[in-house]
Amino acid sequence: MNPGISEQARAEYAEVAAGLESAGVVTGSMFGNPCLKIGRKMVAGLFGDAMVFKLPPEPRERALDLPGAQPFDPGMGRAMREWVLVPLAQADSWPEFAELALEYVRE
Template sequence: MPSDDLFDEIATDLAPRGAHAGAMFGKRALKAHGKAFACLQADLLAFRLGGGTPAHAEALALPGAELFDPSGKHRPFKDWVAIPVAHAHAWPHYAETALDSLAN
């Protein structure tokens, strides 16, 4: 399934919890409470998991995962992890985790 379709499914699933699709840096993003918590960049979905948290370390350990660098200028966001579509089965879990972290 294409990344855009997976993104749309996650957005629909999280809508009852106040999440909605929007934009961040010209890319598709998921937002809630006025903050972005996920951002789609090509075949990567990045999640704001909080640097130093167990979820951040777990996500970063996935093969191909990396710190999210939306500009491509080697200035990654340390709280965000970009997970490749090869691990799309894990995207809903990390989307929920990132959404949950907004409440804290």
């Protein structure tokens, strides 16, 4: 499943990517969608009009408390354990969760 991505979501994602560039994060592709990687590890990505983040337990629970957020299922019928989908309506939280995801992936 490859949901469409709006221009607004792409713009918000680009801002997050620019904010992590100095930390060595690069753009790539995962599940046919844009993603952010450090080395070969995925930190976050776009999925439709939402961003997905790989988060440790406490930040993951905080993310899931946001309206519209949910465990991330890329369309295989099963959520990915550490991943959370945060909708465009919550884009103001994307930079924070991207930073937390980067810290987590680097561990």
